[in-house]
Amino acid sequence: MIEVDHVSKHYGAVRAVDDVSCRLGAGEIVGFLGPNGAGKSTLLKMMCTWLPPTAGRITVDGHDTVREPLAVRRTLGYLTEHNALYDGMRVDRFLRFCGRTRGLSGSRLAERLDWAVQACTLQPVLGKRVHQCSKGFRQRIGVAAALLHDPKVILLDEPTHGLDPLQVVAFRDFIRGLRPGRAILFSSHILNEVVTISDRVLMMNNGMLLADVPVPELQQRAAERGTDVERVILDIVTAATPEPVAALAGAAR
């Protein structure tokens, strides 16, 4: 569903993403792991057509992100890094606006709105303005807006940011429930969260993809060495580049 083929993004001399290749299939949940500034968000922004790659090619559900951006944007649901929402708008109106821009109308729009509100438990804030909502609710509003049109590909940039522990657990179950037929890619810098939700982990740092490892393999390695998965991940990253250890170790704690 997503194919990233030797993709780079340069800002002058800065290589935000450097020759990254990876694939994501339907029914897969993949976690993107790396410290702040690793290049995760830049890669997600290229996948959702917000940024064009400097080199390489990305296809989403067979559509090229540069040549067919509209087709890509119709296919995917995207939660932005900062989850910027229209603060002055009422939550129900904001979701309706997102639905309409995605071509939903009439009973289909009403049906999808009902689903998104139930799924993200937004009933208590529907009549409130976005700026009156807590950080957790804001995050769920962003997720609801991204899923409103039942997308095949879901990109979530730091989706659990701002959620309390109970909400994080509920979010994991929710994401797992979305798995059938969809490709889900989410970024985080929290090791435990990524390992718990994902089937596979992509590790990035300094714009480079350091490793692409299935979670069961990580768990097996951890069991063999009598340590935890987080330590195995840190070792993989350390072997690839010594610099990021401190940053990732901070994230592990």
Next chain:
Amino acid sequence: MSVANRLSSGQFLAGVRAVAAREVGAAFDGAIAYVYVIAFVVLSNSIFMNDFFLSGRAEMRGYFELMPLLLAFFLPAVTMRLLAEERRQRTLEMLLTLPLVPLQVVLGKYAAALLLLLLFMAGSLPVVVMLCVLGDPDPGLIVSGYLGLFLLGAMFLAFGLFLSSLVQDQIVAFVTSTLLGFAFVLTGNDRVVAVLDGLWPAAGLGTLLYEGFSIAPHYQAFVGGVVSLPALLYFGLFSALFLWLCALVLQRHRA
């Protein structure tokens, strides 16, 4: 282009409508739009009424002649937040990663601003009724004057929107739009033309700007009851140019 990447006219209009409806809702959800409209209507009508009682003629020429300077100030206040705020609050990324093309976003916001302009203009309708009751005004002059006023406002909104797309700060968008609006208006003022001509007589800068840049000759044609093709083209092409530039800025913003 693949079928999946195509945008039918129906889909295009639906996207424009969705953006426009959001903008209108945002404007009227708070007090901003009401304050703008009331302030504009009170100010424009009271200045005109003063002029009307002094001249004692049942015509709207004075109202239409007053409008360019007032709109040059009031319309940037409408457009300043339209895109600058999206950039500052980082909602532009959310908006442009929805299945919308930049032109849909620009036209949606423009349509919402035009609605506000129509409300500004509708605020003067009691003046028309009053003139009809008190005298016998020429309806042709009033209709062409309103048409000119609408086209003038539409052009001001187009460059206001364009300038709003270039910056993150609403105040900067307001100030630059107001200055450009005043430049369009004042280059049609006889004294300004004479001063500019006097600065460099060989170039005839004032006359050059009056004929090629200023709104005055085109707008005055409408106020005088003449609906001419050059005037329609002037306002239409300038508006289209600024809207196209605005869509281009949004497109480039992705890179």
